[in-house]
Amino acid sequence: MLNILGRSGGISVRFFAKDVRFGVEARSLLLQGVNILANAVAATLGPKGRNVLIEQLLISPRITKDGITVASNVQLKDRRLDMGAQLLRQATNNTNNDVGDGTSTATILARGMACQGMHVLRQGQVNVQLLREGILEGSRTVCEALGEMSQSVDTIGQVEAVAKVALNGDERLAELIGDTILELGENGVILVRESHGPKDEVKFQEGITLPCGYCSPFIAAKSGKDSRLELGNCLLLLTLAKIDQVEQILPALELARLREQPLLIIANDFSSDLLKILVLNHLQGRVQVCAVKAPGFGDEQRLEMQDLALAMGAHLLEDASWLADLSEEDLGEVVAAVVNAKATHLLQPIKVNEEQVQSRIQHIRELIDEAVTDEELDRLNTRMGRLQGRLATIYVGGTSDLELSERKDRFNDALHAVRVAISDGIVPGGGTAYLRCIPALDRLPPAKVMEHQLGREIVKDALRLPCYTIAHNAGVNPNEVLHRVLDGSGNFGFDAATGEFGDLVVRGIVDPANVLKAAMADAAGIASLLATTEVLITKQPIKPKIPKNQVTRDLARLVGM
Template sequence: MVTTRLHFADDARRRIVRGATQVARLVEVTLGPAARTVLIERAPAGPLVGSSGYDVALHVELVCPVEQIGAQAMRNVAWEVSDRWGDGTATVVCLAAALLQSLDRAETRGCERRALAEALDAEIDEVVAALTRSATPVMEDDDLRRVIETAAGGPDLSPLLFEAALRAGPQGYVDVVPAAESDALEVVQGLAFDGGWLSPSFAASGADRIVLENTYVVAFDGAVQSIDEIGPMLDVFVRMDQPLLFVATSFSEDAKERLGSLVRRTGAKIAAMRAPGEGDWRRFHLGDIAAATGATLFGDEGGYSLRTVRPELIGRAKKVELTAKESRFYGGAGGLPELDFRKAQIRGDIARSRYLSLDRERHEKRLALFFSGIVTLSLGGRTEPERALRIGSAQRAVQAIRAARQSGSIAGGGLALRDAGRALGNGSITGRAFEAPFRALSVNGATDATVSPRDPCNLVIDVVHRAAATAASLVSTNVAITHPRRLAN
């Protein structure tokens, strides 16, 4: 029979605070460039080298079930920040636990619950305002270097990350992936997609690439079941001897075979490809291709039939390269109004995906293709754990670069938070709590290891809001309900 246990008032709250504090003390060792790692048992698998607050908090299981509630709250807020920013997880746990301790002390002294909540809201607003005022735009190379070195945890990866950030530009995207051998940096030019030609029959015998110069582009949001649907259009391009790329959502086997046969028989400069991606992503990418090349999207939804193709509805590109696995578009003829409209649509897709990190990243890559493109940074390591640590550090730095370019940077190393907390004055409830990340970084030796560190302003502000919300929800506990459980030996 499953039973429950009830833990009331001060006893419940103190145990929750104790659980949150234990996680914070464990997580603090991962803060800063001079931080240490936490070795985590994962039997029967090999141990995990924890280098971020979320990695560590995820594996904490406390014996006391009420203390575990506090630990779980720290894990949840670390996940939220990790999912949104990829960095700041140790800082948010450290700050949330410190704020919780401050609020608990105030309530123990007899501060009324409503007054405590109002005071917390007011002090958080003051801290956020102070952080915003202290932010400076990331304009110079030195500013960017300091943001990178702070987020990456030292100078090891800074030169590569700095070069990647410069080559991607403010609107570009840096993708960090494991390297097969040594570190490498690759810049993808043009509008590039995973997914190449429909069939090798469109390429010359033995060729591994199709290149269409000054090509026309037709984009069709639908399935081509028969070549008869597009026969009249193809006949025009065969007679004109003009290159054409036909992009559709899908092709039947019959349509694919007859298209290839037409190209082999006539020698026409015609190629076809299925829209990149799967499911909804296929339609996203098809729309991106249409916008970039200035093509009207044919199909039932747009109201344009392939049987009534007119020249003004066809897109253009200076060059299109197709292989079996990849396609790239260069010099698309899309006009500025259409491109701006498409970029706005993608930004809307990014905003709607704020709770889905994988979807958000894929939309951010889509947006980057309309600007500077995608820079791929491949990182290796002498061992698998070392490579994983380097990739994690680089990914945190990439997120910090993007955030700092959006909102500017503030003094890192916990300095901005400490100063904002001190500005609240001696009578504040939470002022000293904002010194917690600085104190932890000092213990780790970060103040000696990094000169003038810089953090993204909007990341730190988000950390403050999430830490405060977590602390406020926990300090209001009157009853905790737990279920007895047996821990593994």
């Protein structure tokens, strides 16, 4: 390490050289990091996979069997080893972003192909780019074979079978997901929330529910003990303006009075003086009016209000000047509106442009496909559920924060797996589908160059690893399991939950075809890059200087310094 200290204008400048490794040594360091991450993730695979306990700073540790969660928390002190782990983590992230499941399988496949590729490079002179092309060609062949093998999902029983595998054999939770999809349809919106108790339950919501109630409790003063205001055959005014004076909404009030219908106003904000006038008007029995503050903030609020206007057949009035030119066509109309202190429920809109609503739903589906974070995905799903007028919320229970976190991860994985299975079909699970792809590789015409053939062989060897790992985690002889499954055909495979062999589709042990294809494609891409790496450049580690006072030392120890 080069350490030069100079001064210019009283400022210290320090230069650190970088660590550079070549060839076998570079790949060996990467492989150590790959193995550490892959071993941690592989332990979770299958119905008898083990749990992983993850430390979390200042709060309780997290327990999980979710491959992407485990991979995201593996960070190695040695920068060179950590680069290998980071590259492998990229395969899991890609698979998770594409299909939301299959991350453990992608990790195992990528590790297997990377190890085999590095072993080939140690044997002699090999053109690394041609080797990479051979690996990618083999992965494409496997994906095509999986597509030909897939069977469509036609029954709720098959849906529950997919969910059961993702839920590690929990039949009751799989039935809960199956019943929910049966009720909503395959395009229905399902949200997952944490329950306040140990039980799991599902709640269905008709119409549109907004997470905001009336602005003043006096508006519901005459509605009984439950403080709930029910407005039948209600007009709806939507605006992004802040309403300060009653004159701004006089046209809307006049329309409501002439039609003898209650009026619900959802706006960006209301002045306190205006709310006093509306409450007084309501209590005196003139025009029944309820004021509700619009959900969200900023751009998100605008999008949600645009969704609401489309779903309710109303026009969104952007600012206060639009209120003065209000016409009857600008107002929405619903059969019923129920408002309490915390939420607003809008039921059965009377005039809706279905074509515009469906176009908006399709746009949100495209945004969902591009979503990166769980928060963004949850927000978009909520918006789509509102537009469709019906959604379900599954409340996941647990006896502790640890159990609740782990079960919520599994629920989300199961929902992703079910969605992909419905759209792209299913194949036999337990790693059997990959084993049935080996003949497809054998049927390929002889490669024109040696490296292409070596790449195919690397992919072929990796196809055995998922089944091997599942059997190993189940505590049986993995070599014997592999031998028996390879001797069989079709859907014949190993049921790790019971330790028996049989038709896996009949037993309900299936995987979404698209999940296996995504895992293979992502693993091949990352593994081929790992295997063909020649130079590794990392920064030299710098040990932070910690002051000697006791408080600072205690804080540094707390954060691992």
